[in-house]
Amino acid sequence: MSTSIQARSNILSRLRSAQTSPLTVADDIGSAQLPERSRAEKVSRLVELMRAVKTEVHLATDEQWPQLLTDTLTAKGITSLLVSSRKETGKRLTEIEDELELIDVPDNPLSLKDDLFSSIPASLTTCRCGIAETGTLVLWPDHDEPRAMSLVPPVHCVLLKEQDIANTLADIIRVEEWAGQMPTNALLISGPSKTADIARILAYGAHGPRELVVMLVQEQEGQ
Amino acid sequence: MADTIPIKELSFDERVERDLNNPLLRTNFREAMDFLMDKRSGQFPDYDQLQELRDLGASIRRRALSKLPDLLEALEEKLRANGIRVHWAETPEQANQIVLDIARHHNARTMIKGKSMVSEETELNEFLEHAGITAVEADMGEYILQLAHEKPSHIVMPAIHKTKEDIARLFAEEVPDCDYTEDVDELIQAARKELRKRFHDADIGLTGVNFMVAETGTLVLVENEGNGRMATTVPKVHIAMTGIEKVIERLDDLPPLLTLLTNSATGQPITTYVNMISSPRKEGEDGPEEVHLVLLDNGRTIPYADEEMRQTLQCIRCAACMNHCPVYTRLGGHAYGTTYPGPIGSILSPHLLGLEDTKDLPSASSLCGACGEVCPVRIPIPDLLRRLRHEGVRKLHKGEAPVIRGHGAKYTHTEKVSWLSWSKLYSSPALYRTFALSATLLRGLSPSKMKGWTDYRTAPKPARQSLHTLIKQHRKEEGKV
Structure with missing residues (x-):
């Protein structure tokens, strides 16, 4: 490790010997101005862009989504679903007839590894918001919804509420003050896993989920 | 296990020759770069x-x-x-x-x-x-x-x-x-x-x-x-x-x-x-x-120490410069012989590897400027290419701090003497007139083979009369009218 310490001091001293005049944010020019959007515009843009990269988006009311999701998965031949019983997603799904076998996230998420790689066909997670x-x-994966849950199963389903759609990433970082509270892992997911590394031909299901299913819950009048 | 393509195995010219003569490779890159350029502009x-x-x-x-x-x-x-x-x-x-x-x-x-x-x-x-x-x-x-x-x-x-x-x-x-x-x-x-x-x-x-x-x-x-x-x-x-x-x-x-x-x-x-x-x-x-x-x-x-070269480090590795480069599109990445090919590679690799091993890269460009125009963080790649060409043929003054490893790696005495003579000739009217006169009179003696140039082009031959003479004649004739 002493080599690393020596390297550190050599690198920093070489950098410090350069003539620089430190710039501040006030010196920045240019902008990344983007149009403001109404709630309806945000929903329609999100849905359009998601569908453009083969994300399956289902619009549903809060009442409908558990059954709609169950039907969607059943139609794909999927009979079991990894979902946390401690999140809204798991709680709601247990209320309806058990057409799907619900696999709960164990207290030690690491113990899921082998099942994730060998047998779990699909997962359902919540999300913090949409962009x-x-x-x-x-x-923002956590103890109840670990990182591998949105990565390893071939089908990843996400519950998104219409009112949680923000306009831009910059807005979210600023409004939610991310800089002061970054989690272990923050993820932006914009479709199923894909690659164009073979002759530029687009193929889905490279290493992550082959399918991304979004249950977009619309806000109802009077709620 | 992986065979590397060592930079010294083939010379740059040999790699260029090899890849330019591979029609499949050229088609692949042409199509791929067109595709990426379209995607970006959309x-x-x-x-x-x-x-x-x-x-x-x-x-x-x-x-x-x-x-x-x-x-x-x-x-x-x-x-x-x-x-x-x-x-x-x-x-x-x-x-x-x-x-x-x-x-x-x-x-x-x-x-x-x-x-x-x-x-x-x-x-x-x-x-x-x-x-x-x-x-x-x-x-x-x-x-x-x-x-x-x-x-x-x-x-x-x-x-x-x-x-x-x-x-x-x-x-x-x-x-x-x-x-x-x-x-x-x-x-x-x-x-x-x-x-x-x-x-x-x-x-x-x-x-x-x-x-x-x-x-x-x-x-x-x-x-x-x-x-x-x-x-x-x-x-x-x-x-x-x-x-x-x-x-x-x-x-x-x-x-x-x-x-x-x-x-x-x-x-x-x-x-x-x-x-x-x-x-x-x-x-x-x-x-x-x-x-x-x-x-x-x-x-x-090394480039960090120099205000102009420092801009090389702004790069966010998007590859737009190579996608838009007419040279990269025709050669592909392997001809460059370095980890980072294309325009960004030609301005970065000389710092990582020294100019001795990369002296040809800054010249592997037509300076068309496309790389600079598309760079999302405005790295003036063409300016940096020219700067590196300059450093490649320049010997350091006594006591001058080096701004790159391998200063003067492309320096040749013949080139230096040629430019010095050119500069003397063009800054002295008497010498210039003598040169122009002898060049036109002795045009038959100009060499038919010129290293580098005549490999792909015909040799240049001085005109029968210099432009100065032609203009003089033209003015005389106008005066008569």
């Missing part, structure tokens, strides 16, 4:  | 908006570089506080040794890799192989190249020089249980299946980094496939490896750079995954229990 500008879901 | 329909965004991107990168040592220290402090271990390396050898020490500490036998151009720069795979550790590339492009024992020819799409048929044959031979198929979905699924086993079993995940945020101590990885997420989520140790210049000051600086990067690189408004890592797993979470960051200099502090 209209880029058609993106924002996830 | 994402930036509003010219003024793009210029504003490029101004901001350039400002953010310049601001970060203007206080690079401070930001690196702030970043290190934040990362340490978050539980991420930081290592510094001046050379590729040191960086590789750091990775090996971490691997040995964990008795690691296997490593799964996300895409990392810096690990290409340090030739980490070969180094680990000698130490008995298998490093498997998981980015689909890099995986293909590892199987084929080849090097990337493009920094964003590493296997872009290979056809579907090449890959079909390769997979049939090298990938377990994969029959010959030209169906790209089937090929990808075969690789997915094989690599999932590797992700599951690997002791260590190693990746590059796109941005490091000093304010929060966050490593940002941008990708479409999910290999980066796998490598940073599944193995119990994650090692990130990157150059010291990748740091940005604030989290607020990230969104505009992300927009510029993904749109410029592949014409996507955003990639499938943006993965922001700020610590190892905390109690009750999943993810790696140890996260390491290896910061590599490898010559980056």
